[in-house]
Amino acid sequence: MIVGINEIVNKIKSKFTQTPTTGIVLGSGLTLLDKDIKEKIKFSYNEIQGFPEPSVDGHLGELILGDFSSEKVVIANGRYHLYEGFDLETIILPIKVFKALGVKNLILTNSAGSIKKDNIPGTFMVSVGHLDCTYIDDAEIPILSKSKKFHSTRLITIAFEAARYSGIKLVEGIYAWTLGPSYETPAEIEFIKKLGADAVGMSTVPEIRAASRLGMNILTISCLTNYAAGVSTKPISHDHVISVSSANSNKLNILLKEIILRITNENH
Ligand code: HPA
DSSP states (O other): OOOOHHHHHHHHHHHOOSOOOEEEEEOTTOOOOGGGEEEEEEEEGGGSTTOOOOOSTTOOOEEEEEEETTEEEEEEESOOOGGGTOOHHHHHHHHHHHHHHTOOEEEEEEEEEEOSTTSOTTOEEEEEEEEEOSOTTOOSSOOEEOOTTTSOHHHHHHHHHHHHHHTOOEEEEEEEEOOOSSOOOHHHHHHHHHTTOSEEESSSHHHHHHHHHTTOEEEEEEEEEEEOBTTBOSOOOHHHHHHHHHHTHHHHHHHHHHHHHHHHHHHO
C-alpha cells in the first residue's frame, strides 16, 4: 500500500505539536514505565494509516509521544518483522515517520539470543556491527557492517557511560539478523558465530539501514534473553524470550533514561 507520510505526520502533529528529537523502537516484551513518560499522547497502530497491527505476542502496536527523561520522544511500542509477512516498506514505515517528525537520534531495542557463554541471559548488548544472515539479497556470504553510519560511535560511548553510572552490565557485540520465525539450529549458530556474531535476532537490521539512509544517529541495544541454539541445550521459546525481556524492562528503562539525559546534555 502506498502511504502518505505527510498525512500520518499531520495526524500525529494535530495532537502532539512538539518535535520529538529521539525515537525509540521497543523489541519483543520490552516496555518503558508508563509513569516515566509524561504529557503523553498515544495512538494505537490501527488509528494510523498504513500501520498494520503487529501479529507477534509482546508487541503492543502503539505509538507514544511525550517527555521521557529530559527529551521529547516518540516510541514505537511494537515492531514489524519479515516473518510476519510484512514487506520491507512496512517494516521501515515507523522509521520514516520518526524522521518526518524530526527525530535525529534513534534507539532500536530488541530481544536476541546470546552466542557467547560469557554473556548470560539478562545481559544487555550494544551493537558495534551487524550481519545480515537472511540471504534475501542473494548474498553468497553475510557481510559484517561496522560503519559508524549504522552504529553511532558517539551514542555507543554515551550508552557505556550511562550503563556505568547506573550499575547496569552492558557489553558490546555484533548482532546477526536471521529471518525466523523458527529459532536457529545449533549448526546455524556455529556458522553465525564463525562469521563474528555475538547475538542473533530476527529484526532491527532493516530499520538500521533505513535510518542510516535518512541520516539518523543510530544506537541498537539487545536484551539477551536466552542462549542461542547449541550454546545451551535448553529449548528456546517465544514465551520464555518475552518473560526474560519483560523481567529486564525495568533495567532498560533506567538505562534509556540515562542515555537520553546524556544526549540532551550534549545538545545544549
Ligand atoms: N534467535 C533468534 N531470535 C531471537 C532469539 C534467538 O535465540 N532470542 C530472541 N530472539
